[in-house]
Amino acid sequence: MAPVTTQPNTPPAADTPSVCMIILNYNGRELLERFMPAFMKTDYQPLEVVVMDNASTDDSREWLRAHWPQVTVLHTPVNRAWPGGNNIGIRYALDKGHRYVVLANNDIEPHPAWIREAVNYARQHPACGVVGFALYNENVTRPDFEAACRKLSTVSAKPTDNIVGCSMVCDSEVFRAIGLLDEDYVNYAEESDWEYRAMQAGWEMAEVSVPVWHLAEATLIRRPLHRCYLQMRSSIRFAFKLQGLFRGLCACKTVLNRACNPWLKLDMSDYTLRRYRPASLPVNAALALAAIGWNLFALPATLRAGREDLGRIAQWRARKGGGEMPRGSESQP
Secondary structure, eight states: OOOEEEOTTOOOOTTOOOEEEEEEESSOHHHHHHHHHHHHTOOOSSEEEEEEEESOOSSHHHHHHHHOTTSEEEEESSOOHHHHHHHHHHHHHHHTTOSEEEEEETTEEEOTTHHHHHHHHHHHOTTEEEEEEEEEOTTSOHHHHHHHHHTOOSEEEEEOSOOOTTEEEEEHHHHHHHOSOOGGGOSSSHHHHHHHHHHHTTOEEEEEEEEEEEOTTTTGGGOHHHHHHHHHHHHHHHHHHHHOHHHHHHHHHHHHHHHHOTTSOOOTTSHHHHTTOSSOHHHHHHHHHHHHHHHHHTHHHHHHHHHHHHHHHHHHHHHHTOOSOOOOOOOOO
């Protein structure tokens, strides 16, 4: 899939497919107040905006109904984390017959053209099942993001094997073929798992150059050690589940090395790497060992889940006449 460039202000075709935007929320009333205006400036139609509330105990739902009555509010009485909450919204979107499903965190600010450009690209490239965006986060200043929005005169796209789950446009056919998000991850690597399966099934992924601002980790920032433990745990589970025992053991070694090796220099400006060293060496080592222990205890269930997911993909490819599965991404979440 070669990079392409398009004009961003071309109106969508008359037969534009319907899109469901799912904004996941947990106790994020202040985030909704800050970012809902940007979501509602999205220039794509037909669009249904859904806020999936993950058992919030603040006044998020009441605030939404008072200020944005046109928004559909779904609610679960139990916090089902990122994959479980999104799965409720995805099932809703599939039941309503939407062609594309947008997964969005409540702490992003997208350019108004984001969905339009992603859908335009996906329609022009039927093999593309997932589209992401140019993310601007803590490593980029707010003025840089605003300048990128003002200067957006053409939109380019490039192939990728990794799209951050805070903002992604998904073809509903991918969910129907390979299943929904794996809820056993709790947080982190769940989008990597789903994207890996999508690529194994033959879909491509692309990133369009439309800017999206991301206030990273706005929900989990109150529990830094738990957040870091979950990333370690999830990265190991991903390898065991989808890449086999050897790659899983290699992931265990990688986690220990990143967390405990004082001679290994990590780029601490990268928040994904920073999570491996949230505290002192003994604390980091304890988190890494706990993550490894959890995975060894859960290993039979993890391997079984991997066989089921890859078997479903093989059956789908056989029905579609796709033959053998392509070699998937080797990247680690």
